[in-house]
Amino acid sequence: MAEKRVLCSGCDIYCQVHADVPPSGRVEDVRVKAVDPRPLRANICMKGVHAPEGFAHPNRVLYPLKRVGERGEGKWKRVSWDEALDDISTRLANVVKHYGPEAFAVSTSQWNTQTDNGSGRRFMNYLGSPNWISGVAICAGNTAAVNRLVYGWYPYPDYPQTKCIVLFGHNPKQHSWTPVYNAIRRAQQRGAKLIVLDPRKSENAELADLWLPLKPGTDAAMCLGWLKVILDEELYDKAFTSRWTVGFEQLRQRVNEYSLSRIELLTGVPAELIASAARMYATSGPAVIPWTPITDQQRNSTSAIRLMCILRAICGYLDIPGGELLHGFHPDIISESELENHDVLSDEQKAKQLGAERHPVFTYRGMADLREPAKRVWGTEWPNLINGCYMANPSAVFRAMADGDPYPVKAFFTLGNNTLMSFANMQLIERAIRNQDLVVAVEHFRTPTAQLADYILPGDAWLERNCLADGFGWTAIYRPSQKVVEPAGECRTVYEIWRGLAVRMGMGEHFPWETNEKLLNHRLQKLGMDFESFASEYAYHAPSYEYRKYEKSGFATPSGLVELYSSVLEKLQLDPLPYWRDDPPPEPDFPLTMFMGVRDDEFFQTGHRHIKALRAKKPDPVMFIAKSDAMPLGLSEGDWAEVVTRQGRVKLRASIRAEMPAGVVRVPHGWWLPERPEGDGTLSGAWDFADAQICPDDDDHLDREQGIPHMKGIACRVQRLDALTIPQRGPEIV
Ligand SMILES: Nc1nc2c(c(=O)[nH]1)N[C@H]1C(S)=C(S)[C@@H](COP(=O)(O)OP(=O)(O)OC[C@H]3O[C@@H](n4cnc5c(=O)[nH]c(N)nc54)[C@H](O)[C@@H]3O)O[C@H]1N2
Ligand SMILES: Nc1nc2c(c(=O)[nH]1)N[C@H]1C(S)=C(S)[C@@H](COP(=O)(O)OP(=O)(O)OC[C@H]3O[C@@H](n4cnc5c(=O)[nH]c(N)nc54)[C@H](O)[C@@H]3O)O[C@H]1N2
Ligand code: SF4
Ligand SMILES: [Mo]
Secondary structure, three states, X not given: OOEEEEEOOOOOOOOEEEEEOOOOOOHXXXXXXEOOOOOOOOOOOHHHHOHHHHHOOOOOXXXXXXXXXXXXXXXXXXXXXXXXXXXXXXXXXXXXXXXXXXXXXXXXXXXXXXXXXXXXXXXXXXXXXXXXXXXXXXXXXXXXXXXXXHHOOOOEEOHHHOOEEEXXXXXXXXXXXXXHHHHHHHHHHHOOEEEEEOOOOOHHHHOOOEEEOOOOOOHHHHHHHHHHXXXXXXXXXXXXXXHHEEOHHHHHHHHOOXXXXXXXXXXXXXXXXXXXXXXXXXXXXXXEOOOOOHHHOOOOHHHXXXXXXXXXXXXXXXXXXXXXXXXXOOOOOOOXXXXXXXXXXXXXXXXXXXXXXXXXXXXXXXXXXXXXXXXXXXXXXOXXXXXXXXXXXXXXXXXXXXHOOOOOOOEEEEEOOOHHHOOOOHHHHHHHHXXXXXXXXXXXXXXXXXXXXXXXXXXXXXXXXXXXXXXXXOOXXXXXXXXXXXXXXXXXXXXXXXHHHHHHOOOHHHOOOOXXXXXXXXXXXXXOOOHHHHHHHOOOEXXXXXXXXXXXXXXXXXXXXXXXXXXXXXXXXXXXXXXXXXOOOOEOOEOEEEEEOOOOOOOOOOOOXXXXXHHHHOOOOEEEEOHHHHHHHOOOOOXXXXXXXXXXXXXXXXXXXXXXXXXXXXXXXXXXXXXXXXXXXXXXXXXXXXXXXXOOOOHHHEOOOXXXXXXXXXXXXXXXXXXXXXXXXXXXXX
């Protein structure tokens, strides 16, 4: 049996795995296995192992489907690809003609960022729409954009050589981001220190040298406390700071507004413990603060992310062995950023990007001053790291879709993104999708979002396509993923869908590569290789690494320095220094605090619940609650309860957990029941279980600079459900 090099895309860490080509050629007969089976080297989890079953599931969408009933009624007709693409392109052209190209919005996410080769953005740029949104707005993409404000790139931690790792919540486990879990454990075996900041005693907190149980949502305050200690005790790297940063004195003054006793009050962590952690970070170096989604999803997100950048910089950890590596682009492989071709979108259309006036940071407007510096240092004006640098604001796009404010958006494509359930204010999102003239979903399954579409187009899966991955443009390391079996049914790769529409809409000349493989060959041409020869030769391909590149080129910021005081934010009339913004006042009706998160080992985000072996391990959504909070509510282990916020309510089973602090509740992300039939009014249970319906997007709950929602510390109450109101299960999963 031939063995293929594959990148699992069961989640967004893309483990390098092996898969045999089965004699049957059928996806269900593929066996996915680790490249290196040794403990702490086996980069594979149960989702990867069970992926073939998931792709062979009888509910998979294998042919283009056209809606024939009302939206959400669940009535579909199989149509040919030509019929679907002809009709979609005609209807999209009509929307563009009546409302302008900005009336076309696209939502996509992690899965897509490595497989569309920039073709979605390219299509939008040639068509003239800036209104692209993504799950990366609240997961890594926004962090990348904020990092660029400070030092012009988004660093990747050097786990193999680091001496100290700091996890702000981020909690990789054996079945959650397995390679990062393994890398952290191997670093600890080498003697690296581990500091964990988490309200809950998480799996990583159990293994840490220091655990700081901070209140949810207070990471920015905590970072201000660390800075206070590091500045007061002069633990920073003076040589680096004086030569390579701007705004040190202003930063010091700002930090002096936050005494450690104030930080203790805000975070709930004793001042002495805060000081010990700050000292450990500054003096055990080189140290790393790996990316964390926790600060991507807070009302103080921009300040928290900038403060982490500042800590990295003033401690001298940027671009050194064991520190935070600024990769830049691979010199010989055409990047997705280049293929996206942001130059062709006119300034007039860029200026129409929704939400950019109020919340500019990751929009074209927010990034405009970084164009020239990026060109100077990285060779392109448009580095779109993690696809997060030129996004519209999701809430603003949904408002335009729902209410036509400030202008109508009337055509919406969702590609590999369960849009309805993957942002805040699900009530608004459903209204937005229902108000469209054209909705297209590119999917594997009839998700709650796809159920609202006019067309569902069947996407291929990672075992069924060739792909070239560079860690979302985060690293200069390219890895191939080889097709193992042919796509099931008529499933297609997303590049060919965009091209099919481009050709029909008179933009074919901009998509000269007829197939995905031809495009991959084009990307590799400077290496003198095609995709097949590249994939058979390399497990990964990286240029040799050069440390401290800034000594030659400066940093890719307007000043060429690390901007502790941000010239970009100042020009946008936002606070150029990081700050703490107080929580909204407590509300008596909502005495508890909830956070969304703690990923379920068995599923990725809103997916995977159709896989019988995985669902058997976790049949229902579960909230975590402390015993002292559960008892007065009469809640016992396994009881059904409701978590209620000002925004809405969700049903969950209670799990009483010793590691949960009093007053704090954990709500899992992304639950719906794929086994529940369509058309019952709940979108297969999304309206019973999905966390997006309790997550608000009013001004109090949005980060000012980016406009992303607060998911870590929302006021709530919990109430027990009686027998009449507990949610219905669907039929048995097949
Ligand atoms: N309310 C709320 N919103 C959130 C979060 C939260 O906790 N709460 N978390 C945020 C985070 S951290 C992230 S990473 C994002 C994730 O958001 P998404 O990346 O959208 O993740 P999923 O929910 O898994 O949805 C992906 C969809 O793509 C489909 N799919 C998977 N692989 C393929 C493929 O190869 N081709 C095609 N065509 N389709 C495919 C799956 O069936 C699934 O329906 O959500 C963010 N949004
Ligand atoms: N099995 C599996 N693995 C996954 C995923 C999946 O869906 N399933 N999703 C992947 C994706 S897209 C992502 S983004 C990551 C997310 O995974 P992680 O980065 O590990 O994030 P979570 O699991 O949501 O939460 C991690 C910890 O944050 C703590 N926490 C909650 N609120 C706060 C806070 O305000 N501050 C701090 N400091 N800590 C807080 C929680 O108690 C929890 O222990 O996982 C990835 N891995
Ligand atoms: S952690 Fe699991 S789901 Fe994610 S890429 Fe690795 S094997 Fe696949
Ligand atoms: Mo994520």
